[in-house]
Amino acid sequence: xxxxxxxxxxxxxxxxxxxxxxxxxxxxxxxxxxxxxxxxxxxxxxxxxxxxxxxxxxxxxxxxxxxxxxxxxxxxxxx
Amino acid sequence: xxxxxxxxxxxxxxxxxxxxxxxxxxxxxxxxxxxxxxxxxxxxxxxxxxxxxxxxxxxxxxxxxxxxxxxxxxxxxxxxxxxxxxxxxxxxxxxxxxxxxxxxxxxxxxxxxxxxxxxxxxxxxxxxxxxxxxxxxxxxxxxxxxxxxxxxxxxxxxxxxxxxxx
Numbered sequence: 001x002x003x004x005x006x007x008x009x010x011x012x013x014x015x016x017x018x019x020x021x022x023x024x025x026x027x028x029x030x031x032x033x034x035x036x037x038x039x040x041x042x043x044x045x046x047x048x049x050x051x052x053x054x055x056x057x058x059x060x061x062x063x064x065x066x067x068x069x070x071x072x073x074x075x076x077x078x079x
Numbered sequence: 080x081x082x083x084x085x086x087x088x089x090x091x092x093x094x095x096x097x098x099x100x101x102x103x104x105x106x107x108x109x110x111x112x113x114x115x116x117x118x119x120x121x122x123x124x125x126x127x128x129x130x131x132x133x134x135x136x137x138x139x140x141x142x143x144x145x146x147x148x149x150x151x152x153x154x155x156x157x158x159x160x161x162x163x164x165x166x167x168x169x170x171x172x173x174x175x176x177x178x179x180x181x182x183x184x185x186x187x188x189x190x191x192x193x194x195x196x197x198x199x200x201x202x203x204x205x206x207x208x209x210x211x212x213x214x215x216x217x218x219x220x221x222x223x224x225x226x227x228x229x230x231x232x233x234x235x236x237x238x239x240x241x242x243x244x245x
Contacts, residue, residue, distance in 0.1 A: 028171045032159070036170070040163035050161040065235075072141075075199035078185065079149035 081134055084143045085121060085188065088181055092121040096128035102214065104131035120191050136194050146203035148184050150230040152177055203229035212239035 043050055055061070084095040087108075095105035104127060109115055111123030129135060155177070159170050180187065185198050201209070207224045219241040225234045 024175055025171050028174060029167065031174075032163070032167050032170050036159050036163050039160045043160060050157045062236075065237075072199065075143075075201055076197065077149075078147055078200050079153075 080140045081132065081138055082141045082143060083125065083128060083139050084145070085125065086145045087120050088118060088184070090116045090118050092117055092119060092124070094121045094124035094128045096132045096134075098132060100213075104128040120187065122191055125192060136192050137196075139194060139196055141197055141199050142188065142192075142194055143199045143201060144184060144188070145201060145206040147200045147230055148181055151203070152182060154231050204232050204235040208235070208237065208239065 042048075080099055082097045084097065086093045092108040093106060094108075096103045106121075106124040106127050107117075108119060108121035108124045109117040111127070112119070125136075155173065159166050159174075188194060188198060204224045204226065207226060208222045212220055212222055217239070220239040221236070222239050223234070223236050227233065
């Protein structure tokens with residue numbers, strides 16, 4: 001009996017995997033097109049350089065880092 | 080003070096145990112799993128480090144992770160916005176992984192290790208700099224890090240100051 005159920009479980013998990021392989025890209029495409037697409041257009045309209053790629057009048061790509069808080073407190077966050 | 084450093088979920092997962100600023104043990108997970116550049120959670124390496132140190136997970140004062148996941152995720156999301164529509168292939172591959180695994184790193188660490196203490200998250204390039212400078216013979220040094228990726232930086236420069244305590 002146990003063998004029988006474990007076989008069903010294996011087949012069910014395999015079907016679940018196939019559904020995941022097919023549906024994940026579909027969901028990702030929907031999110032990409034309907035969230036990231038409009039966000040990209042918004043950034044273009046507002047002329048936002050999200051990735052800080054333009055040089056403007058600056059002499060260098062180097063950025064001075066703010067005086068980082070090196071206390072243990074600053075390390076407690078994942079951000 | 081016992082501190083366990085953990086690197087995982089990118090490439091070459093590893094663990095390192097420090098006691099009062101001295102390296103007690105360090106190992107790459109691939110040495111135990113025989114899987115080159117193993118990126119899985121380094122449970123075997125952690126067990127090895129703790130056993131070399133003669134301590135259990137509850138004896139750790141801190142557990143350190145090598146970057147700040149949320150800052151990196153912010154950079155990734157803004158990159159996908161900035162590079163729309165060319166970045167779908169990468170988006171489709173990376174975002175499910177982030178949602179499933181990388182955004183839950185603190186919870187995963189606790190679940191895998193049973194560790195209940197504090198987890199610290201260092202800046203990616205600061206971690207690189209520290210892993211070179213703090214084990215070097217130099218009292219003081221200029222430091223340059225160059226890496227393909229980090230939170231936002233890919234290259235940093237700075238000074239490792241002289242210090243008398245670890």
